[in-house]
Amino acid sequence: MENEEKITLPAPKTLTLGDEVKAFYSRDLVAVILKIFGSPTRGTRSLFTEQSEKSFIRSLILVASVAVVSAIFVLLIIPSEIREYVSWIKIAGKAVSFAVLYLLLVSGFSFGMKMLSGKAEFRSELFTGALCGIPFVASVLLIFLFSKLMMDNQVLSDIMMGGYGSLISKGGILLLLLLYMLLLSFNILFQSQRASGTKDVVAWYLSPLGILLAFYITFKIIF
Numbered sequence: 001m002e003n004e005e006k007i008t009l010p011a012p013k014t015l016t017l018g019d020e021v022k023a024f025y026s027r028d029l030v031a032v033i034l035k036i037f038g039s040p041t042r043g044t045r046s047l048f049t050e051q052s053e054k055s056f057i058r059s060l061i062l063v064a065s066v067a068v069v070s071a072i073f074v075l076l077i078i079p080s081e082i083r084e085y086v087s088w089i090k091i092a093g094k095a096v097s098f099a100v101l102y103l104l105l106v107s108g109f110s111f112g113m114k115m116l117s118g119k120a121e122f123r124s125e126l127f128t129g130a131l132c133g134i135p136f137v138a139s140v141l142l143i144f145l146f147s148k149l150m151m152d153n154q155v156l157s158d159i160m161m162g163g164y165g166s167l168i169s170k171g172g173i174l175l176l177l178l179l180y181m182l183l184l185s186f187n188i189l190f191q192s193q194r195a196s197g198t199k200d201v202v203a204w205y206l207s208p209l210g211i212l213l214a215f216y217i218t219f220k221i222i223f
Helices: 017-038 042-049 055-077 088-115 122-149 153-160 165-170 172-195 200-222
Strands: none
Touching (some): 017 055, 017 122, 017 172, 042 122, 042 172, 055 088, 055 122, 088 200
């Protein structure tokens, strides 16, 4: 009887953290953004139904990215007059804390909602919170563009005097866009619940509540 040759298969290659970050930014991030904005229903839901074992590490990368980008734009939004009295480290720290706490609270609410259907796993729910960071960063970016392109001395003077007419008249489009970003956040949490089998009527009412409560609690804690 001939001896059978043993074939040793090479062990699967494990990517380093640096490689994971590069792969996320070069390939996954654009695809995720296109699904959230280009296909808010099916595309967003597929992000949850097609999760892999790498979703957790990519969630951490996305949360960290949201925190850093938010801090940078907040620093650019804050007028130089205010930065003379408040250190940039404190401003950046508040921005990072706000972003991270908000996303963690969204993840926590998603986890609690899915416990109703018995399909909750916090490592997976972090992905839900991380995805909500995309419309969050988009909102910060919109506010930054508005502050640089549309806010002038007259608007700032009106705000200081307690009048918000100029702000409302010039910021109408901004408010609509911010509302759209809020609705996208509602939808991300909603699609996450649907993907886990949560009843549509339950997810429909609890998803907006979860996002709004996350904002409210974060604001109360940070400020």
